[in-house]
Amino acid sequence: MTSVDSRLRGPRSPEQRKHEALERLTRDNDVWVATADATGEPCLVPLAFWWDGETVWLSTRVTNPTGRNLSATGKVRLCFGHTRDVVLVHGTARMLTREELPVEVGDAFAAKDGWDPREDHPSYVFFQVIPEVLQAWGTVPEMNGRTLMREGTWLV
Template identity: 35%
Template structure:
């Protein structure tokens, strides 16, 4: 391929980020974004966008108790959350706990108030608390080899 027809390098393609940089970028993304895609298993796998709040250790969401997502989470309790774009991927695998919002501590209820589906205003809502166990992050093929930045709940940096 001639120099005039060279393909542009996508962000992160030429020089892969270190795990430490990917961790910092991931923590910033988790803090700044407000929506994720949540995949749940169970008898009928399901993928749904949800608003969330990150407190630095747990991803807090709310859904209605009658949804397929809630049923799947009760049946299985293991999920994958997807953030970012096809050129800046963050995947979080973890376990979830469904909670009764009225019984949650005040700090968790304060996080709910920052979500569109606040249980204080929406009857039939249930809290969903995702604890990350494994996090993968990459922007290009150059970062695939070391894409795991958290394993078994421990950051690898």
């Protein structure tokens, strides 16, 4: 369903938003990843991802700002979709080297994206993002009730 459809019929129910958020996590290829360093300097980059049904897997070089920030703080915000149909995840990330990564996770990540970081530059690592808060909304009428997950527990 498009956000135009939802505007014509009014706000979606929380259950419908959860369903559509999970569909987006399954089918989208890229996500905006927001982090910050110890001084608060923000960093926003698009990355490929894989959703395993419970957590989001990312891969980036441990030497770039996003990799350094995630390694240092573990704090991340992920934004899926566009401004009129957004899924926003606040989560905690843990780093895994390619040697620590379960083979099935690496294989699924590579199959979804068509790119295998394990075969790229040695500085690539993986981050498992555990969602703590998940919000989904389209337009202003959906701002109420946009929080669908809190403290890692679905509210819907």
